[in-house]
Amino acid sequence: QQFHGVGVTAGRVVGPVLQMPAPVREPAAGPVPGASAEAEAERIRAASKAVQAGLRARAAAAAGDARGVLEATALMAADPMLVKGAVKLLDPGTPGGARSAERAVWESGAAVAEKLRALGGYMAERAADVLDVRARIVAELSGAPAPGIPDSPAPFVLAAHDLAPADTATLDPGRVLALVTSGGGPQSHTAILARALGLPAVVAAPGVQDIPDGTEVYVDGAAGRIATDPGDTERAAAAAWAARAGALAAFDGTGRLADGHRIPLLANVATGAEAAAAAAAGAEGVGLLRTEFAFLDRPTEPTHDEQVKAYGAVFEHFPHKKVVIRTLDAGADKPLPFLTDTDEPNPALGVRGYRTDTATPGVLARQLAAIAEAAAAHHAEVWVMAPMVSTPEEAARFAALAHDAGLPTAGVMVEVPSAALTAAHVLAAADFASLGTNDLTQYTMAADRLLAPLAALNDPWQPAVLHLVKATTDGAAHAAARTGTPKPVGVCGESAADPALAVVLAGLGATTLSMTPRALPAVAHVLATVTLPQAQELAAAALAAPTAADARTTVRDRLPILDQLGL
Ligand code: PEP
Ligand code: MG
Numbered sequence: 010q011q012f013h014g015v016g017v018t019a020g021r022v023v024g025p026v027l028q029m030p031a032p033v034r035e036p037a038a039g040p041v042p043g044a045s046a047e048a049e050a051e052r053i054r055a056a057s058k059a060v061q062a063g064l065r066a067r068a069a070a071a072a073g074d075a076r077g078v079l080e081a082t083a084l085m086a087a088d089p090m091l092v093k094g095a096v097k098l099l100d101p102g103t104p105g106g107a108r109s110a111e112r113a114v115w116e117s118g119a120a121v122a123e124k125l126r127a128l129g130g131y132m133a134e135r136a137a138d139v140l141d142v143r144a145r146i147v148a149e150l151s152g153a154p155a156p157g158i159p160d161s162p163a164p165f166v167l168a169a170h171d172l173a174p175a176d177t178a179t180l181d182p183g184r185v186l187a188l189v190t191s192g193g194g195p196q197s198h199t200a201i202l203a204r205a206l207g208l209p210a211v212v213a214a215p216g217v218q219d220i221p222d223g224t225e226v227y228v229d230g231a232a233g234r235i236a237t238d239p240g241d242t243e244r245a246a247a248a249a250w251a252a253r254a255g256a257l258a259a260f261d262g263t264g265r266l267a268d269g270h271r272i273p274l275l276a277n278v279a280t281g282a283e284a285a286a287a288a289a290a291g292a293e294g295v296g297l298l299r300t301e302f303a304f305l306d307r308p309t310e311p312t313h314d315e316q317v318k319a320y321g322a323v324f325e326h327f328p329h330k331k332v333v334i335r336t337l338d339a340g341a342d343k344p345l346p347f348l349t350d351t352d353e354p355n356p357a358l359g360v361r362g363y364r365t366d367t368a369t370p371g372v373l374a375r376q377l378a379a380i381a382e383a384a385a386a387h388h389a390e391v392w393v394m395a396p397m398v399s400t401p402e403e404a405a406r407f408a409a410l411a412h413d414a415g416l417p418t419a420g421v422m423v424e425v426p427s428a429a430l431t432a433a434h435v436l437a438a439a440d441f442a443s444l445g446t447n448d449l450t451q452y453t454m455a456a457d458r459l460l461a462p463l464a465a466l467n468d469p470w471q472p473a474v475l476h477l478v479k480a481t482t483d484g485a486a487h488a489a490a491r492t493g494t495p496k497p498v499g500v501c502g503e504s505a506a507d508p509a510l511a512v513v514l515a516g517l518g519a520t521t522l523s524m525t526p527r528a529l530p531a532v533a534h535v536l537a538t539v540t541l542p543q544a545q546e547l548a549a550a551a552l553a554a555p556t557a558a559d560a561r562t563t564v565r566d567r568l569p570i571l572d573q574l575g576l
Pocket of ligand 1: 297299338424444445446447448449501502503
């Protein structure tokens, strides 16, 4: 059986499938016929103990941060507020009448989570943990598999419809060989995280959610193909990939084309730990610091000191190197309760990114002040940019705010077609631009980047998107000539991590490319095989192609190194 989807991360592996369990559903109201309250109470106590013992055993086998998290979760599974609260609810005299053990645990967990949320701050952040424990106890009670990434000692290929951000964050690349999903798109956050982990991944592959557990499959992450019953050819391809992975493991820290033309290769990061890993991987700086990721689970705006600390934790790893920090990009799939309205009918077209400054003024100014203070305390060369800028007026206003805050280099992301088409004016107002090709693709093609059925539209190889990249670099050249100041245009969308597209972007005039650190060696390797005139020729060929598939094939056919490396 063959399954075809969109390849997200290159890699060829063979392994057994384990399905992601379905999320635990809200149990029906009402009691279990014939069950006594005492018997139900006993079931709750036993389930809580079993969940606790299971988590303790996993903690004992885990190391580092994971161990601490599992121990804390195990304690929570026996929390009297949760367990005794559930037992109390079994009394037929409580409002709502008698309940099943499952239903009582569900309601008790909701009440505890609500209390924690009301306390705010650190306690509010534990609400999600209580709901996780609640789901585990309900699964135990109903004989369903425990929620979350399956816990298997042997490496496996994880199959799912799609993963929630919290699940993806607990993926252990030491045990998960590859990720295959029937949902998601190549620019969804699941895909971004898979790339960051260097995990071979295929998304939008219909049918993979029905492959039975234990079935052996072959996954080709570059080709976007999954096959059951792998034969000798597939096993040999996987072995060859494993042997070659070492050759592509390192980046020497200098991005350049074959003729020496410099294309600094930077990293996309969200935290200090990721910045440390990026520096260790040879990144020449940070091209995108996504600040919202550090605050996604926060119900309230982080304090000035918290922000200074979070940004400084990234700056410290890049002394005398460029760090491009992006102000909060909240909204759509990254809601922040203190900035965004989750009831918007169409959040991708809503008050998100830079636009939140009009609905919730003050957060941006306070963030710029925190960035300036963190920048002053470190030696990194800090550039700041705003997400989702649509007009030259917005660019000018943001640049003025940033300059007033003491940040001399202020730019904008180009991820809305209007900004690309008016780039000459946008860049007359701003010091630099960074192309966010993930959003630029979704807005150019009018295709939600999270929707699997639209994955083919959501492809940065779409010639329309490439024309907008060119409009941006042309506009920047115009603004540079008019103002007498260079106007660099980098790329920080996922397209920069595709070695073939990286060549096209260089040919279109991108001055830097920023990507997950895992992609640095492959991108550097391929860039070093072409001269600037060759990259420009490939870019022209891609622009002239009628379709995304033609653009990709035309360029790939002229870069045989890609197939040699399995990229
Ligand atoms: C983009 O849109 O390309 C981008 C880099 O921003 P994000 O993926 O965080 O929306
Ligand atoms: Mg974006």
